[in-house]
Amino acid sequence: MTLSRRNVFQAAGVAAATAAGLAAATPAMAAHGSVLPSTPGGRRIRTGADVAAAGKWRVFSGRKVGIITNPTGVLEDFTSIVDAMVAADVDVRAVFGPEHGFRGTAQAGEAEDTFTDPRTGVTVYDAYGATVAKLTGFYAESGVDTVVFDIRDVGVRFYTYIWTMWTAMQAAAQAGDLRFVVLDRPNPLGGRARGPVLQPGFTSGVGLLEIAQQHGMTVGELALFFNATFMERAGQQRLSDLHVVKAEGWSREMVGPQQADRWIPPSPNMPTPQTATLYPGTGMVEATDWSEGRGTTRPFELVGAPYMDHRLAAALNAKGLPGVEFREAYFTPTFSKNAGTVCAGVQIHILDAEKVDALQVGTHLLVEARRIYPEFAWRGDGGRWIGLLTGSGRFQEQLEAGASAEDIIAAWQPELKKFVSDTRPYLLYGGPRR
Template identity: 60%
Template sequence: MSTPSRRLFMAGAGGTAVAATAGAVPAVAHGRPGGRRVRTGADIAAASGWSTLRGQKVGVITNPTGVTADLRSIVDVMHESGQVDVVGVFGPEHGFRGTAQAGESEGTSVDPRTGITVYDAYGAGPDALTTMFRTAGVETVVFDIQDVGSRFYTYIWTMYTGMRAAHRVGARFVVLDRPNPIGGVARGPMMTEKYTSGVGAEAVVQAHGMTVGEVARYANRHFMDEDEGGRLADLDVVECTGWRRDMLHADTGLHWVMPSPNMPTADTALLYPGTGMFEGTNLSEGRGTTRPFELVGAPYVDHRWAERLERADVPGVLFREAYFTPTFSKHSGAVCGGVQVHITDAAKVDPIRVGVEMLVALRALYPDFAWRQDSWDTARPYWIDKLTGSTRLREMVTAGSSAREVMEAWRSELADFERRRQPVLLYPGPRRAGR
């Protein structure tokens, strides 16, 4: 597929269109022969010689997924170009260079490669991040992280916190956009205000079906007025080229760079909005194995779970009886019975249905099945409620509702979200809501 030598990437709310011309970053040929090749916002911006960032003091929120086509960190490329004055890097969960495990960060330090100060932004609220931006002297904030399309993956909330802090210091906010690896269809239940947290800070559905650029536009339109008393005046999205809403990661021709240690493959990401719910149970979600969120089980589970799930005939997947021993996290060192979820047709996979079917079958089969309770939050002790946005899924599964009944319960709120997100969507293709 030929690539235009010149194009405009369109700004978001309050921004302007910026011309991008061919530059130093090579067009890397990858992906399936004859397949569509997507160019990311980072590649578009780099090809212009970072023209949209020249003359500004830039703070970058990124991690190992923020790379150009040749798989080099955008911070390294910016720094070596001499065209961008990077005054600070702000590391999310797992850190800027990706050395930390789930729920951890790298701390604040000076990056040995570039000499740039890297601030620990994981868990930082708007007040703390505002202080970091002011300390660094940031005039423009750049966000470039590969999201995986799930509300409870923390990077979109790091981005939104960065937007709020940018508003407070009067900074411009630029998103270097990347495809949503699980496509553009919205699915699942809505977050409710009572259950917001770091794994769901605002009212979006469980699988939002948006790129990070679209999430930023949605947040600016629907959340900033209430949270900050006004919207970002200068929000720019450097759009991808070649991406459609019906494309999964395998269709893009892009390399998969692990967004976090327990997200090793694009298949993991596709299942995660559903199997990620097992973090809210007493089963291992596969952390401490080579197939997290694909292997799920516990010492009390036997062959009956896989057999029951196969009878459910869930589109796009097969459930294989599996046994594994996690090396860390839940049930570390113990043999767990369970299933491995195998994807047979990625285009047919509804990850929320996969997760709900698995939960419903477990509750019916095993008296030892339980919801994880967190002693540190006595008012909202069930982690599953924070993951799914309310008590509804937990209560319905506990009461013996079918998977279909559980998923029907959020149909109207999903349709409402679909209507609300339409004005901020940037990319063509099917826009229908899932379940």
């Protein structure tokens, strides 16, 4: 994913629950959305799409459906939900393709043009960067009365498929309160919220609402929170027909490697769960003049610059950060920043994903790099991107003033605590929140 983006198993024995309808999860959610009950049992993860498929897609019975999805929107056997729904005679009127496209044929910063999908005959609209007004027009043109969202998120504010969802929700409200259904998926980072919260004046395509940098929520939970908290502020009526089809077998302490066998890259530079584990922190390297590993096989795990050397790995390993180790590394990106130039830096190896605090890793990384290398520079915009990524000007100000990583991290704790409290009524899954 790029900073310019505007962006967001088949279960047995659940058909009866599906047929029974969608029930509100808690009184706090009842006014703003509802949740398909899940069947308690083992730890096998079943996505919301698989729960809906096991119920023979009855959640969409009699509906004219438009689907926002990409290659991550699959069932347990890796069949696209669009292909499966069309085969099951669900009335799919449209697909809305985000960045990289519905079938995933486009690189970062690109999309597929509007076309007729040759496999299903469904019109696929180019929704990359679409405004509320443009999506509202797509809904009207295609004649849908139900909008479905099914894309794997990676749990980071600036990984913006969630903003595609937010825009689509507003458009559903503006189009006449269409039904909006989220087929929920686990958050590969688990349920712990970390990092600074977006502040007024720093909204952009990589952050539209006041959420934490590592938000610790599923897209279904975010949809409930967005609808209840921000919809009216955005000038829209709250969606009265918002539903979340819950995933099963997942809880908040579960992190990426426990889902590695089901991983589909949600974008070209998010190849593994390990990438996602580090991304909330190493994604901040996007704001600097050094490479974040794009154009290598380990984006966001390899980071460095032509002017760096062995000292960075030594300094970071001396910190003893939990769950990770830093290896001196040299690499030549094939595209993006420093393409064709040998970069020195580190490869971040994950020793224990459950102990990794990516925001801690990323903050120490930037602090040590700036301390060691006088050549350290922002990406040519005076630090604008670090403000948009971290959600305020505070991170840059503290870093440039020589603050320690510990002081920078301490500064966002009060706003993070409030975010955790504010979002608690919308959580659908058990386990630790922080």
